Amino acid sequence: MKRFIPVLKRTQLFSGVSENEISSMLTCLNVTLKTYKKGEYVFREGEHLSDIAVLVEGQLHIQRDDYWGNSNIISIVNVGEMFGEAYVTPNSGAMLNNVIAIADSAVLFFDAKRIITTCPSACRFHSMVVQNLFYAISDKNRKLVQKLSHMSNRSTREKLMSYLSEESSRQNSSTFIIPFNRQQLADFLSVDRSAMSKELCKMRDDGIIRFEKNQFTLI
Numbered sequence: 001m002k003r004f005i006p007v008l009k010r011t012q013l014f015s016g017v018s019e020n021e022i023s024s025m026l027t028c029l030n031v032t033l034k035t036y037k038k039g040e041y042v043f044r045e046g047e048h049l050s051d052i053a054v055l056v057e058g059q060l061h062i063q064r065d066d067y068w069g070n071s072n073i074i075s076i077v078n079v080g081e082m083f084g085e086a087y088v089t090p091n092s093g094a095m096l097n098n099v100i101a102i103a104d105s106a107v108l109f110f111d112a113k114r115i116i117t118t119c120p121s122a123c124r125f126h127s128m129v130v131q132n133l134f135y136a137i138s139d140k141n142r143k144l145v146q147k148l149s150h151m152s153n154r155s156t157r158e159k160l161m162s163y164l165s166e167e168s169s170r171q172n173s174s175t176f177i178i179p180f181n182r183q184q185l186a187d188f189l190s191v192d193r194s195a196m197s198k199e200l201c202k203m204r205d206d207g208i209i210r211f212e213k214n215q216f217t218l219i
Contacts, residue, residue: 001033004056011080012136021125030111036101043099049087051109058105064097073188088112156199159189175217
């Protein structure tokens with residue numbers, strides 16, 4: 001577990017906390033490590049959570065799957081990002097989505113009660129983690145609002161332009177790589193893959209974009 005301390009040091013949750021301080025907190029926060037093979041579920045819809053999770057290796061998708069097997073990708077979890085925090089409060093209810101590993105992954109689980117309840121010594125770094133948790137939740141809410149802004153557009157083209165424009169701005173370049181293949185992008189934007197692929201080709205023919213696999217250029 002200690003080999004992941006440098007990863008935790010770079011996370012938003014442990015911003016401003018030294019590696020030595022993180023090491024001393026692992027026992028205090030009752031941290032456990034679990035690994036998952038590609039395709040395995042980390043959480044399933046309907047589960048009740050008591051831990052806040054941080055991905056320290058691999059990549060995960062948070063997605064909603066309907067009865068017929070159709071998926072809607074809610075968000076991607078990259079190394080250093082936390083997830084599950086929305087479901088650890090007493091009245092939050094069960095998980096509404098599935099969390100699945102799309103690559104071999106490792107996850108650290110932190111006892112939520114031990115995070116929000118500072119130890120008797122009220123150590124400085126524990127207080128900082130509580131503060132960072134608040135900031136991280138606020139940041140995730142902002143990203144959710146951004147996704148809703150893409151999906152609020154009526155047409156597939158408008159959704160694509162909204163998403164690609166945001167990625168270009170976020171990466172500060174007119175040429176950028178998105179973290180999705182075609183099916184995943186369609187699931188993320190809640191559109192039909194075939195219709196989306198046709199629209200991408202139309203946008204290319206109209207001189208709006210160029211693309212090669214998951215690399216795009218806005219013209």
